[in-house]
Amino acid sequence: MARRNLIRMSRIPEMIIFGLIQPIMFVVLFTYVFGGSMNIGGSTDADVYKNFLMAGIFAQTVTFATASAGAGIADDMHKGLVDRFRSLPMARGAVLTGRTMADLVQTALTLLVLAVVALLVGWRPGSEAPTNFAKIMAGFGLLLLLGYAFTWIGALIGLSVRTPEAATSGGLIWLFPVTFISNAFVDSSQMTPWLRHVADWNPFSATVQACRKLFGDPGVSPSDAWPMQHPVWASVIYSVLIVLIFRTLAVRKYRSATA
Helix, strand or coil: CHHHHHHHHHCCHHHHHHHHHHHHHHHHHHHHHCCCCCCECCECCHHHHHHHHHHHHHHHHHHCHHHHHHHHHHHHHHHCHHHHHHCCCCCCCHHHHHHHHHHHHHHHHHHHHHHHHHHHHCCCCCCCCCCCHHHHHHHHHHHHHHHHHHHHHHHHHHHHCCCHHHHHHHHHHCHHHHHHCCCCCCCHHHCCHHHHHHHHCCHHHHHHHHHHHHHCCCCCCCCCCHHHHCHHHHHHHHHHHHHHHHHHHHHHHHHHCCC
16 A cells, blocks of 8 residues: 555656645745844854754654645545445555555655755754764654654544545644644744743654754753653654554544545
8 A cells, every 4th residue: 555655656746846845945934034033042143043943844844744644545535445445355554554654755755855955055963962873863763753643643634524625724724833833943932931831742842852952953942841851752752642543543534434
């Protein structure tokens, strides 16, 4: 099933191209439009914000794969393919697992291109604290784990709506508050107390904080929240819980979903 979806993606290159354009636009716009106006650790230096920003952009990119996962599954539902797959002698979760694994491969490709673009615009791992290749790879591993977890949310949405258009809208509408009420684009210490509390316990923020720590980037501001004190562990725990919960719900929905 994963191979089927990868072949399908390769035959529709527009999907990959458009998937790359959006994160690249975010990198360029945030870097050059907001770079000199953000206060990070008391500094408004554009280079400081550039290094602060990249972990957030990487995390936003992997989570936005949720919308394409939901739309793809909704499209299969709309065409009646899911009904055909259900009639075949295969594990109930195979169709969904294959789709999410294929999306993970596409997300990894997008991250690779985005990392190159980030280096071109001036991102330098280790700008704030020492790091090494293993830590950087671990950071990207956490990003892929988060992206994989969120694609299961997309799978559930795709099975719950009637059209691919609805799946795209439903897959994006909740992502904006999740990604923006976080420490991805601004220092959460500058938020009002109640909003900072929400941001600090946001699973998305935990992965961003973990990546900043592993990449050696600025912006790891002190916080009493457990996810911010132990971001790597928090990121892993959050992502695994999301996979367990939403995979269970998605497979259950798959058994009864109708086009």
